[in-house]
Amino acid sequence: MKTVPGPMSNAAWREKTELLRVLGHPTRLALLTALADGPKCVGDVQELVAVRQANVSQHLAVLRREKIVDWHESGKLRCYYIARPALVKALMAFIAGDYAVVQRSAEWVRASARTHAAGAKSSRDRTCACQPRTKSAGPDRVAHWNRVYRAKPDADLSWYQDRTPLSAKILDRLALPLTAPVIDVGGGGPAAFAGELLDRGFTDVSVLDVSAAGLQRCRERLGDRARQVHWLRADITQFTPRRQYDFWHDRAVFHFLTTAADRAA
Numbered sequence: 621m622k623t624v625p626g627p628m629s630n631a632a633w634r635e636k637t638e639l640l641r642v643l644g645h646p647t648r649l650a651l652l653t654a655l656a657d658g659p660k661c662v663g664d665v666q667e668l669v670a671v672r673q674a675n676v677s678q679h680l681a682v683l684r685r686e687k688i689v690d691w692h693e694s695g696k697l698r699c700y701y702i703a704r705p706a707l708v709k710a711l712m713a714f715i716a717g718d719y720a721v722v723q724r725s726a727e728w729v730r731a732s733a734r735t736h737a738a739g740a741k742s743s744r745d746r747t748c749a750c751q752p753r754t755k756s757a758g759p760d761r762v763a764h765w766n767r768v769y770r771a772k773p774d775a776d777l778s779w780y781q782d783r784t785p786l787s788a789k790i791l792d793r794l795a796l797p798l799t800a801p802v803i804d805v806g807g808g809g810p811a812a813f814a815g816e817l818l819d820r821g822f823t824d825v826s827v828l829d830v831s832a833a834g835l836q837r838c839r840e841r842l843g844d845r846a847r848q849v850h851w852l853r854a855d856i857t858q859f860t861p862r863r864q865y866d867f868w869h870d871r872a873v874f875h876f877l878t879t880a881a882d883r884a885a
């Protein structure tokens with residue numbers, strides 16, 4: 621049988637109230653949701669929560685003061701991770717229902733940062749220390765797709781379709797439950813698939829893309845509904861899923877993976 625906690629001192633109540641005050645801020649909740657998927661550097665967090673970098677750093681500092689997050693530094697990169705996974709797990713259960721919170725120990729983050737530092741070409745390399753790197757990692761790929769999305773309107777993107785009837789047909793056939801976790805790989809740009817999923821009432825939609833500009837374009841297309849999507853900026857050849865997805869969708873992405881190394885990855 622559960623026991624009711626005994627009376628707390630005023631100081632203990634004040635401590636709890638302060639913790640709730642720190643957590644009760646939209647940006648900080650968004651930051652914790654982004655970090656719950658796994659450790660990230662400020663740049664990557666910023667892309668996910670779409671807040672100015674100065675604000676992101678400020679809010680992360682508040683969370684760090686309360687020891688809810690911590691960081692590991694390598695060169696000029698600071699890699700943030702959840703320092704109180706049990707608390708954040710409870711918070712995520714409240715915010716998003718059943719949500720797998722990735723727990724990474726400080727040792728894991730340090731080891732990953734060391735590997736990163738060994739592979740980074742310079743301290744200006746903005747790839748997050750937490751993401752595994754390989755030699756085939758493509759800064760060129762990132763730059764290429766960012767350039768495409770910054771330069772071209774929807775009508776000039778040869779692959780663009782306002783609706784994607786084939787993907788819709790596949791969804792019809794699969795008849796997945798609406799709570800099934802679904803990921804659209806390379807789903808950035810004005811891609812229609814995330815919207816199709818939300819239109820149908822899917823509640824656990826993730827979009828992954830190597831290009832921050834591509835993710836931003838997709839967010840803009842979705843407008844307010846963008847908040848319902850988990851955004852992941854990653855190269856699929858280096859992506860280690862932190863959770864399971866029932867359905868992976870690829871439209872016009874995997875055919876770019878033409879080398880044996882990329883395919884194997």
Ligand SMILES: C[S@@+](CC[C@H](N)C(=O)[O-])C[C@H]1O[C@@H](n2cnc3c(N)ncnc32)[C@H](O)[C@@H]1O
Nearest residue numbers: 765806808811829830831834855856871872873
């Ligand atoms: C041809 S577009 C297709 C976009 C979208 N799937 C659609 O149907 O409109 C290819 C997309 O894949 C992304 N991409 C290319 N290589 C990638 C990689 N290795 N990992 C993740 N995304 C990648 C690009 O940024 C771009 O958004």
